Amino acid sequence: MTHLLVVDDEVSILELIKNSLGKDGYLITVCQNADDVDIKKLHFYDLILLDVMMPGTDGFEFCKQIRNMVDCPILFLTAKTLEEDILFGLGIGADDYITKPFRIQELRARVAAHLRREKREHHSTLSFEPDIRFDLSAKVLYVSEQPVPLTKSEYSICEYLAKNRGQVFTKEQIYEAVFGFDGIGDNSTISTHIKNIRAKLEHFKISPVSTVWGIGYKWE
Structure with a gap:
C-alpha cells in the first residue's frame, strides 16, 4: 500500500488530508510538527506533504535535513506565494508546492500525479x-x-x-x-x-x- 507522510501543525488540515487521501487507498501517517517525525521510518514513505510554517523546525529546515535521506517526492503545503520563497523551497529539494487554501481535488490530483511519475520506468x-x-x-x-x-x-x-x-x-x-x-x-x-x-x-x-x-x- 502507498504510504504518505503529512506534517502540518493545523489539526483540521491533517484531518482533511487524512480523510480525503485515505479514500484514495493511501495509508496516511500524520504529525503536527517535524520534531515528532520518526527519522528511522522515513524510508517507508512514498510521498511527503510538508507544511512550511510550523513551530520548532519549520518545513524548509526539515526538508533540508531529510532530502538526502529519502528518494520520494516532497510537496510543500504553504501560504507563502512570493517567488523567492518558492525558489528557496524548490532549491532545497522539494518537487512541488501547493498553496493554502487549496482545493482537495487539486491536492488529490497532484499527489496522484507525483506518485505516477515515480512508477515510470526509463531505459537506455x-x-x-x-x-x-x-x-x-x-x-x-x-x-x-x-x-x-x-x-x-x-x-x-x-x-x-x-x-x-x-x-x-x-x-x-x-x-x-x-x-x-x-x-x-x-x-x-x-x-x-x-x-x-x-x-x-x-x-x-x-x-x-x-x-x-x-x-x-x-x-x-
Whole structure:
C-alpha cells in the first residue's frame, strides 16, 4: 500500500488530508510538527506533504535535513506565494508546492500525479553535443561524464525538453507532461525549476534551455 507522510501543525488540515487521501487507498501517517517525525521510518514513505510554517523546525529546515535521506517526492503545503520563497523551497529539494487554501481535488490530483511519475520506468541513454548524456534508467544528467546535481523534478523537466529538442513548450505544457496534471496557476513552479536548472548547468558552462519570449522554453 502507498504510504504518505503529512506534517502540518493545523489539526483540521491533517484531518482533511487524512480523510480525503485515505479514500484514495493511501495509508496516511500524520504529525503536527517535524520534531515528532520518526527519522528511522522515513524510508517507508512514498510521498511527503510538508507544511512550511510550523513551530520548532519549520518545513524548509526539515526538508533540508531529510532530502538526502529519502528518494520520494516532497510537496510543500504553504501560504507563502512570493517567488523567492518558492525558489528557496524548490532549491532545497522539494518537487512541488501547493498553496493554502487549496482545493482537495487539486491536492488529490497532484499527489496522484507525483506518485505516477515515480512508477515510470526509463531505459537506455540520450546524448547531445557538447558531451551531454542522459542516463534514462538512473535518471541522471551528465556533462563531460560529471553528474549534474539536479532534483528529480529538475531532471524530469530537462529530460522532457531534451527528448523534444527544438520544440517550444509553455509552462503549463511542461507541468502537465512532467507531473501528469494540468498546471493551471503553477507557472511559478516551472519558472523556478528552470532558474535552478540554468544555474546548475551554467556551472558546467552550458545553457541548453532557452526562453522563447511570450511562449515558453525549449532545449537547443
